Amino acid sequence: MTVDINDVEKFVAAELETSAKYLTIPSVSAQGRGIKETVTYLTDWFQDLGADQVKVFDQYQNPAVFASFTGNSAKTILFYNHYDVQPPDPLDEWESDPFDPTVRNGKLFARGVCDDKGELMSRLAVVRYFQEHGGLPCNLKFFIEGEEEIGSPNVGKYAQDAAEYLSCDAVIWEGGGKNEAEKFQIIAGTKGVASFEAEVTTAQSDAHSSLAPYLDNAAWRLVQGLATLYGPDRKIKAEHFYDNVQPLSPYAAEQVAQQEPDFDTQAVVDTFGVSHGKLPVAKPFTAVMTEPTITINGLSAGYEGDGVKTVIPRRAKAKLDCRLVPGQDPETIVGYLQDQLVKNGFPDIKLHFLLGEDAYRTNLEDPFVQLGKRVAAEVYGQDQVVLVPNQPGGGPMLPFFEVTQAPLMGIGVHYAASTPHAPNENIRLTDYQQASGYLARLLEEFSQQA
């Protein structure tokens, strides 16, 4: 049997009103809203769909929900999603209530519909479709965490604790969707991140700036020290920083090079209102795929109010993050930066590691990724599929790889103007239906793969 994609698309469209109830629960992890309610909603939903097993892991902060379904083959797919969403603010910029899912012009608007409740809706509609059409082609597992929008602080521990439940042959991640060139993306990795603070204290009290000829200034020390680490050439000047960077495989590099022309520089310039009207790098897509970064997230020192205060600040702080690629360990990287500051004459600048997440990339030539690509070419068109080595941001892929030892890839239901994290978050209904049809085909093909 070969699943009829049109049939699946019609089915999930008919199911939409039921599925969209999930969007009415304000599960805002940053504000601790609706967590319990959503966990109950999810367990009921899984049970209603006939899951063999539904389990709530709640040993850390927000519970994670696990469910499993038995299929017609021995193969198993694990889905990763998260039920928490970003706060809906600013509310007055929404054209409809963020927790009252609304269809306008073929688009479904609601907080979380893109990131990433819409994906779970699609995935579970496909589950119901199969159950009403001869059963699931393979075993399915779901792991839905509730802390993704606050940095997934516990997902690694949850995954470790749930290891025996998570065994699978492949993992389907969140994300993906269509890019600005309307191509369907299969995203097989994440970048890593290290968040840290830099702090200098030159004295126990501020001083009048007339004493500047003989007193050190914490703000100057911070500025001078940080500037030794990163210059206008956009290179990070810390010994060993780039030592273990794993380059893209030739195949992955080829995928990236093919996608570079699709990168819509003007859209980025317009979206952020970039002051110079252009970007500072020639190949932005290649850069975001391959380059580790150091970003000052915030600066703070001395007097920041209105008018004038002629003070020498005793303390200065910066908040920073490094975006990392596979091979770079977050804490080690911060150590290299601290060592370099010492070497550069700034031992007084103390770096404090706050949190980190490792980068991870599934090999783009892995049979599962290649299957995903082949099925997508069928559904979306031969030149309408791209393989992306990693998303620009972080995500807890590595802990799931460590537990499952399985290939991971992210696919999704959204498009370039879905505006996740912002007002009027939306997906197009055609994308939602198409992605559901694609998923059904993928599961079927996967279950038949040797």
Add this chain to the structure above:
Amino acid sequence: MTVDINDVEKFVAAELETSAKYLTIPSVSAQGRGIKETVTYLTDWFQDLGADQVKVFDQYQNPAVFASFTGNSAKTILFYNHYDVQPPDPLDEWESDPFDPTVRNGKLFARGVCDDKGELMSRLAVVRYFQEHGGLPCNLKFFIEGEEEIGSPNVGKYAQDAAEYLSCDAVIWEGGGKNEAEKFQIIAGTKGVASFEAEVTTAQSDAHSSLAPYLDNAAWRLVQGLATLYGPDRKIKAEHFYDNVQPLSPYAAEQVAQQEPDFDTQAVVDTFGVSHGKLPVAKPFTAVMTEPTITINGLSAGYEGDGVKTVIPRRAKAKLDCRLVPGQDPETIVGYLQDQLVKNGFPDIKLHFLLGEDAYRTNLEDPFVQLGKRVAAEVYGQDQVVLVPNQPGGGPMLPFFEVTQAPLMGIGVHYAASTPHAPNENIRLTDYQQASGYLARLLEEFSQQA
């Protein structure tokens, strides 16, 4: 007749309780408190002392009070003081009410007693002494402003407007007092200051830090640009910045060199809790006398709260000031810094000039300063007098020089532990009496000088 210094000292000590009523008025310019009340108090006081003329200049913000007295010679001294004081906060660190002048252990405690109501008290007690002992040796004029503690924003305009009233042969300024080596200081100048802001805007909205590979970061631009202007070598790297710096005269340089060994480095380290336990320069006193500076007063960009926010700041700001020496024009100097930023590749860092004050130095070999020194040597002891080319901070000396074309020198009643601007501001009664005796002798000698 030669005035009897002991007699003057006894007289001002006996007058102290009456004089100290001036300290009970909370004339806090930063809070707009007690201004009217103090102006009335001063006009009454001057009239009560028999001034020929008392005039209130009130065309700008806080009024300035002028008074003149006729003496027994044709010569005229102008006194500059200010009636406003710093806010008394933190109140709970005061051992007695800041506006209830209190004597403990031979010290008089009150807000403003050092800076600088105590000086006017002494000066007016000397006026009364002379009036009760044959009249003033020369004409005296007083100009008391009410905005010194908020940066004297209008004193230049007040001085211009009052020009016809201010004509004189010499000006006695506020300040001076005894240094940490217990030497009596005659301070004949001020440093200048330019306050300005630096601002960079790279975009119209913040962005997620995962986009750092291809987006500029306002905080990095600010840090990198500022670091090109000033490094750990403490030199300001802007073309022309030092071009017009007027060096000390050989005589003034000699005075400074003589005072360098008296500079109490350990006291500075202890007062501010300097982190390294030492100062970054070998000759701190020479540095503060002669070096222009660039100080970051404050830094502000992006996320400054608790925890982590992985954002690329669209805007970054710094507040800065330059302390200047004679020859350096505040606005021109800020222009040089802006030009250098452009040359260094940072045209996006915009400097905004906020306010400035010129430096000014009276020639230390001027007969008036030399007279001040000679009389001080008599009163305080041969090696107990120092000539200081300029105070570390700013002050509106130049506008008064421009109006009077007369030499200016600052003398005072305080000592190194007077803690102006801080809780428990105090002067020693012996210093108060001695400074009053000194002033009486100085006026007498001055009136007899050719």
